[in-house]
Amino acid sequence: MDHYHFVGILGYGMKALASIYLEKGVTVTGTDASYDDKNQPFKQHTLIMKDASDSATHCDILIYSTAIKSDHPDIINAKKNNIQCIHRSELIQKLFDEHQYNIAVTGTHGKTTTSAIMAYIFKFAGLNPTFVIGGEPEEINQSEFGDSKYLIVESDESDGSCLNTFPSHILITNFESDHLEMHDNDFNVLKSTLLTFSQRAQVIFAHYDDIGVQTLLQNISGQIVTYGFDPKNDYQIVDIQSHHDSMSIYFKQKQHQIDYVIHTPLHGKHNALNLVGAFSVGAYFNIDINVMIESLSKFNGVKRRLQTLGDTQINHHLVTVIDDYAHHPTEIQATIDTMMSRDDDLIFICQPHRAARVQNYFDDYVRVLQSIPRLILLDTYEPGLHQDAINPSKKLFDSLVKKNNTIIYCSLNECIGVLESCIDKPLTAVFMGAGDITKIAHRMVK
Structure with a gap:
């Protein structure tokens, strides 16, 4: 049985991946400075240490995140013992290799909610996707390993690690300046990272009202499915009606001139965009429209998002x-x-x-x-x-x-x-x- 050791295992992205590999039958251990032995964060028993762990000296692979420095004791000990050390994004690529359709959600804002909505749609429709989300949805787990051809991943452009992965489909929520300290304080370096990443996809789903997204994709030759408020979009939001405990989103699909309405417990223009963006992906993969609309009426959001x-x-x-x-x-x-x-x-x-x-x-x-x-x-x-x-x-x-x-x-x-x-x-x-x-x-x- 393989043994994976995660350094910083309780970070949202790392915890989600560790859970996936526990489901796959891998022995998982980890270290995390924030670990409290009174709380077991995983369903299966997992050895977690607060500081350096002996597991780093005899695991098969050590996985670290961008937040972990190269002088961490676990990484030093693993390298002394000739153990392979990989970034978490490289482990995500291993999941990509196991699936036919790899859908990455990226962008400056809204990644977590949009990827959670998408995972919920696919799961509600019975497609049993594998998914890895950087937050905690209300209705589903943060990550699950499914026995289907679909993988949905929240992908992080902020540190450039997305370039270790090769998705078949990408959804871009928006794009503006952030995390420049990880890109030589140069917006063009950040832009180049996301452009290179986007060019790998067969199909891009994009919030095309966003000026940053428009600029980014103006030279992309592949298929682009657009959504937003502008009538030029493939999926146009026509109206939003806010209620005390819900929101109604009226939108239409340009190609077939079909009108839709989603009733959702979520609020805000940004969430309307998140919902319609995820809907556009589900429609592309021929998920039943009524099933999607029903699922979206039941999705209550992600923890720490309003x-x-x-x-x-x-x-x-x-x-x-x-x-x-x-x-x-x-x-x-x-x-x-x-x-x-x-x-x-x-x-x-x-x-x-x-x-x-x-x-x-x-x-x-x-x-x-x-x-x-x-x-x-x-x-x-x-x-x-x-x-x-x-x-x-x-x-x-x-x-x-x-x-x-x-x-x-x-x-x-x-x-x-x-x-x-x-x-x-x-x-x-x-x-x-x-x-x-x-x-x-x-x-x-x-």
């Missing part, structure tokens, strides 16, 4: 707590727009993510955050570093307070106390960020 955690009482007022992953200015704007279309009484708590991102898109952060009537701004979360190492949030606050003097700035530890002092009526508290702000959101409803 996820309602519950209600709590603060100062004798009912407070609904929502946890959201938004951390790029474009994502934050989408969350603000969606929530403001649903509710008038809101307070937003924002934890910026990565100093480099805040510095690169400082003006965009100011533009987006200044539109929030009630905002608590937290220190910037910096993965892998002490929180006091780099913190551009104070500079961000100084710019914001000139435009909106009601904005409050505090640390993560002060957040709950500050929030409680602000609650003077029933409202919804929206926690935004990709860092440890989620812990505070969950603590609110315990």
